[in-house]
Amino acid sequence: MSNDKCSSVGIIGAGIQGVCIGLQLLKKNIPTTIFDHNDPGTMASYGNAGHFSPYAVLQLNRPDVLYDVPKMLFSSSGPLALKWNYIPKMLPWIFHYLKNCNKKSMMHTAKYMHQILNHSMDAYEEIFQEIDTTNLVEQRGIIYVWTNKNLKSRNLEIKVRNELGIKQKILTVKEILDLEPNIKPVFTGGCFYDYAYHARDPKGILKKIFDLYIQKGGKFLKENVKSLKQSKINETSIETEKKIYKFEKSVVACGAFSKQLTDQLGENIPLDTERGYHVHFKGMENLIKRPIIFLDRGFGLTPMNQGLRAVGTVELGGLKNPPSKKRIEYIVNCSKELLPQLKNHEDEWLGFRPTLPDFLPVIGPSKNSKNIIYAFGHHHLGWTLGAITGKIVAGLLNNEKTNLDLSGYNSSRFN
Numbered sequence: 001m002s003n004d005k006c007s008s009v010g011i012i013g014a015g016i017q018g019v020c021i022g023l024q025l026l027k028k029n030i031p032t033t034i035f036d037h038n039d040p041g042t043m044a045s046y047g048n049a050g051h052f053s054p055y056a057v058l059q060l061n062r063p064d065v066l067y068d069v070p071k072m073l074f075s076s077s078g079p080l081a082l083k084w085n086y087i088p089k090m091l092p093w094i095f096h097y098l099k100n101c102n103k104k105s106m107m108h109t110a111k112y113m114h115q116i117l118n119h120s121m122d123a124y125e126e127i128f129q130e131i132d133t134t135n136l137v138e139q140r141g142i143i144y145v146w147t148n149k150n151l152k153s154r155n156l157e158i159k160v161r162n163e164l165g166i167k168q169k170i171l172t173v174k175e176i177l178d179l180e181p182n183i184k185p186v187f188t189g190g191c192f193y194d195y196a197y198h199a200r201d202p203k204g205i206l207k208k209i210f211d212l213y214i215q216k217g218g219k220f221l222k223e224n225v226k227s228l229k230q231s232k233i234n235e236t237s238i239e240t241e242k243k244i245y246k247f248e249k250s251v252v253a254c255g256a257f258s259k260q261l262t263d264q265l266g267e268n269i270p271l272d273t274e275r276g277y278h279v280h281f282k283g284m285e286n287l288i289k290r291p292i293i294f295l296d297r298g299f300g301l302t303p304m305n306q307g308l309r310a311v312g313t314v315e316l317g318g319l320k321n322p323p324s325k326k327r328i329e330y331i332v333n334c335s336k337e338l339l340p341q342l343k344n345h346e347d348e349w350l351g352f353r354p355t356l357p358d359f360l361p362v363i364g365p366s367k368n369s370k371n372i373i374y375a376f377g378h379h380h381l382g383w384t385l386g387a388i389t390g391k392i393v394a395g396l397l398n399n400e401k402t403n404l405d406l407s408g409y410n411s412s413r414f415n
């Protein structure tokens, strides 16, 4: 570690990344203030499926997925949908995405995802020792099921995970039904990660981490950040609707909303959003014991304290379009296909996964302002990666050396 200890940090965003970064900074005795115009854990970090998925190294930038995309987009009842009015704005993202849908990029993403996913649960374990997770976190494994429809893709996933030494157990239909007797066997096989944890209440967990941050002396300001800049060699300025605050260093951890700030810093990072939805079937959470994901349908069920949470689909449509009723119907129909006993749903919710077109997050210094660190773009895995991102980013802010190769997450990859 270098001798120059950081004197103060401002973090923009109180999602799981921002709160975990804040906690790690306080452990290093660095005075920290988190800004958010919402209460902590209101956006994607609230409504996700709650899976801790350290095995999920393969993302959607794959040649096999690319082949299926056009037919999925033109079907209104598939796992992928488009808001057509948003296409012109999304062209840069689509352009970069297409460039990354090849085997080399797929494996590059898998390698760099694996590196941080591999440390993700150790980083959470450390935090879980300091907070009471009773009724909030369970370790009952996570099941994936599939039909014969996309077996080539399933085989590719199994092969890559084997190559990377990731533990996985392939299951027959009977073995799946032994674990989850209430689901209808509308699938032909599956995979079990028996060591995986899930959240029964992501917001409840985040709130506990946030409370620990406050107990350790962290500050929180419920203010909307309008702009951010490096004002002097060792000073950054965060301007909210109320006032301008100065810190030695600042962090952008605004999830899918980070682009408005990075654009101001003169970097054209092609961050966009994959919209996802959830609904709750209240009182039905005991129908299954653990999360089940139906891969061909792009949706899953998680037993949570709020009810059985049905989560999923990817909709490309930006941050401003209204929610789509059709997407909700799709999730509800998929849920009833697996569990025909389900009836009424509540709490329709739309959330924004922050996604870069190569499906790697941006973790590291801004290209033009070295005292500003980025921590966003964790796409489908931002819940899993919160604690490890906290450790990495706090280390960077404290000028610590790391054994991790962080080059794959640098924003300069888009220049």
Ligand SMILES: Cc1cc2nc3c(=O)[nH]c(=O)nc-3n(C[C@H](O)[C@H](O)[C@H](O)COP(=O)(O)OP(=O)(O)OC[C@H]3O[C@@H](n4cnc5c(N)ncnc54)[C@H](O)[C@@H]3O)c2cc1C
Pocket (backbone or CB within 6 Å): 012, 013, 014, 015, 016, 017, 018, 035, 036, 037, 038, 039, 040, 041, 042, 043, 044, 045, 046, 047, 048, 049, 050, 051, 052, 053, 223, 224, 225, 226, 253, 254, 255, 256, 257, 258, 275, 276, 277, 278, 311, 312, 351, 352, 353, 354, 375, 376, 377, 378, 379, 380, 381, 382, 383, 384, 385
């Ligand atoms: C449907 C769905 C299911 C998912 N399931 C899983 C899963 O099972 N497992 C998993 O690992 N991941 C999952 N994810 C992904 C995960 O939820 C996200 O990647 C993660 O929550 C992103 O965290 P974040 O802190 O970067 O962003 P967010 O949680 O979105 O937080 C960003 C914060 O920044 C604040 N903010 C934005 N702009 C400003 C501003 N100008 N000033 C002040 N504050 C600002 C926002 O109010 C917000 O609170 C899922 C996501 C979705 C949508």
